Amino acid sequence: MPSHVYLDESIRTTYLIVMILIGDKNLARTRKSVRNFAKKNRKNLHMFHATPGFKNKVLNEVMGYDYEIVIIEDLNFRYRKYLSRQICLRSAFEYAAQMDVDRIVLDRSSSQEKDLITYKKSSRKFPSLPENLHHIASRQEPLLWLPDIFAWSYGAGGLWREKIDHKISHIIRV
Template identity: 30%
Template sequence: MTVHAFVDESRRNDTYYLGVALVDPGALAPLRALLRGLLLPGQRELHFNRETPQRRRLVLSRLAHFGARVDVYRADCRKSEELARRTCVERLVNDLLDLGAARLVLDSRVGRDYHDVRTIRDVLGTRPSESSMAYEHFDSTGDPLLWLADLAVWSYGAGGDWGRRVAPVIGSVIRLDWS
């Protein structure tokens, strides 16, 4: 079965994290409904950096119960955050092609999305027979499944109790660190 992938980033000191929520087509609507149901009145998105610890615990508990999965790509970003992101996106796209992913949605980094487009096109160009995967950038309010990637990668990067709480949601961790 093909999957849809939703991507957001986080940075902690010298480590760059790219989280990818992998969602089966049949789970798209129920997971979106769950995430929208966690919004407070007047809230347009869940962004873990702005949530209280109590809200973070509630959200992580609900997602773990749902069985959501987020893979984490990590790279050293001391030399360049953009190079770290490119390294992560290259590996991510290759992994998604191996999975037969139908769609890739990345959280928009207004003014810098062209870097991702170039990286994705470069990877797809090396695998022309598998290049039917659709990809696009959305503002984080555009799809609740981007929130899933955000909250998982934020929690994983924070470590400690947050890392423990998000562990049931984390699938693979792919280290792409370089020296």
Template identity: 20%
Template sequence: MQAFVDENTVRGIMVAAAIADPRALGSARKVLTELRMKGQERLHFKSERDSRRREICSALVTLDVSVYIYHAATLTPKQGRPRCLELLVADLAELSATRLVLEQDDSTMKADRRVLYDAVGKHGLRDRLSYHHLRAKQEPMLWIPDAVAWCLAKGGEWPARVRPLVAKTVDVR
């Protein structure tokens, strides 16, 4: 299994991880890249019109992907992000995941690496789980957690549109 992570900080920090079997990645990436509009480098939910968001959500729920949500509503992002990542690594250990890709945010990379190094070691994954930071335009699978986290944070009609993808929700304290 491989995991692709993005976050939303609208209502406390929410870390979303799209988890997929490596055999499903090729077809998922194809669907995602075909959803881009002409001239678009990537899908970014906060920049899309509602009609496009609906179209994208309809496509996302057809993919062979599960999303795990780690929501630290009562913690600051500086407190919550490390805790969410620690819990994610524990879940990835149970899934025998081999790769973790986080959307690159230069302001969190150093702290992320420290947290991930410790968590990977704690769960005995040093030889099994690699982790990387990539820009969203480099990895279409990062567009999934971006969309799901945006929908869940936005409320209204949006959570129901991505609910079929959400396999696990963790209230992080």
């Protein structure tokens, strides 16, 4: 079944990108459920700013959704800071090329041009990738909140990481 990929990054002592692969048939239902978490007067959800109680509520809810989680982690981040995003994206694109993916979406950022260059190089190597890479503001696409939720939880470690460990399909270390 074709799927869409949503990616977000987290920077702590390592750099990581979280990929969420959602099947086409689950997109609308999952988007609607995730949108319900946006607090009144807020247009998006970021775990960094949430209270522990709210974080628990969000994690308990999203753990029941049907999707695949892949984490790409650069363990050498402190030595190659500015290259880490592109290195991790290249691995994400390679992973996506092995799947039946219709669309790849990243949160809009200042690195869009570099992202597109990396994507074009990857799509030449892996022609099964979708034709275009999409950068969308997370306030416009609630499904971008999912990789943020898991990136924060994984990066926070401890009990937060334990809560999501069983849902992670793959961890790719570069």
